[in-house]
Structures are given as C-alpha cells and as structure tokens.
Amino acid sequence: MQLVPVAPEAALERADEAVDLLLESGRNPGDILVLTADQPHPWQQHELSFGADRYWAQLAEGADVFYADVALTRPARREVVVLVLDTADAGRCVLALEKARTHAGSLLVVCGATAQLPEVPATEGQAVPA
Known part of the structure; x- marks a missing residue:
C-alpha cells in the first residue's frame, strides 16, 4: 500500500496524477x-451519461481504467486500486480503505487524508509505479 497524503479537496487531482504515473x-x-x-x-x-448498461459493460470488458464509488456492489478486482479519500470524515475514510482493499490485487494507492487511517504498513510519498 502506498499513501499519498494530501488535503481531501486535492485528493482527486493527486489520484489522477497517480493514475498517469501508473x-x-x-x-x-x-x-x-x-x-x-x-x-x-x-x-x-461522464461515462454514466451514456447509460448504466454501457458504464457497467466497461467494467466487464476490463480494457480501460474504471472509475466508481467505493460503495461499488458489483464484483470488481483489479491489480491496482487508487483510492480517493475526498472526505474529511475519518469514519468514512476507514470504511473506504477496508472496502478498497477487497478490490486491490497487488497495489493499493491511497490519496487524501491518510493521517486519519489506522496504522498500516505503507510507504508514503509519490513513488506510485510498483
């Protein structure tokens, strides 16, 4: 797991940078x-604007980066998960981390208010490509 500490309002931008690096x-x-x-x-x-069927078909096809809410109920496991902690609510952050772990194969990158998370073995910083 890699932690990228940043304010919640900047987490989305930092996550997009992490995806670009990957x-x-x-x-x-x-x-x-x-x-x-x-x-x-x-x-x-944007993808949902084309309809839910097309959006979920992209998940099944697995050809591109897939974007979803952490409350995702469909089975989705990818080698890399980038978690965007775009909230200051510590409880939601902890739950989001637990959920994201169930979707990640080899790497979980957490961008946002990482100081709110329970102690976990992780590396901090921008060294995303693993």
Whole structure:
C-alpha cells in the first residue's frame, strides 16, 4: 500500500496524477480501478451519461481504467486500486480503505487524508509505479 497524503479537496487531482504515473510506467489501463470515498469522479459521471448498461459493460470488458464509488456492489478486482479519500470524515475514510482493499490485487494507492487511517504498513510519498 502506498499513501499519498494530501488535503481531501486535492485528493482527486493527486489520484489522477497517480493514475498517469501508473500508465506511464507501463501499467495496463485495464489493471486500474479508481474508487472515490465521497463524490463521484468526473470521468465516472461522464461515462454514466451514456447509460448504466454501457458504464457497467466497461467494467466487464476490463480494457480501460474504471472509475466508481467505493460503495461499488458489483464484483470488481483489479491489480491496482487508487483510492480517493475526498472526505474529511475519518469514519468514512476507514470504511473506504477496508472496502478498497477487497478490490486491490497487488497495489493499493491511497490519496487524501491518510493521517486519519489506522496504522498500516505503507510507504508514503509519490513513488506510485510498483
């Protein structure tokens, strides 16, 4: 797990930067799942504008980065999960982390108010490509 501490209002931007770093390092877009703890990611909103069926089909196809709310109820496991802690609510952050762990294969990148999380073995900073 990698922690990228940043204020909740900057978590989304930092998560997008983490995704860019992962892609630049050679990660397959279909290996990446971005989960938000509070507000939907703008790309998720864009994809949903084409209809729920098309949105969920993208998850099944697994060809591109998939953006969803951490409350995702469909089975979704990707090698890399980027968790956006875009809330200051400590309880929601802890629950979001627990949920995100169930979706991550080899790497979980947590962007946001990471100081609110229980002590977990992690690396801090920007060294995302793992």
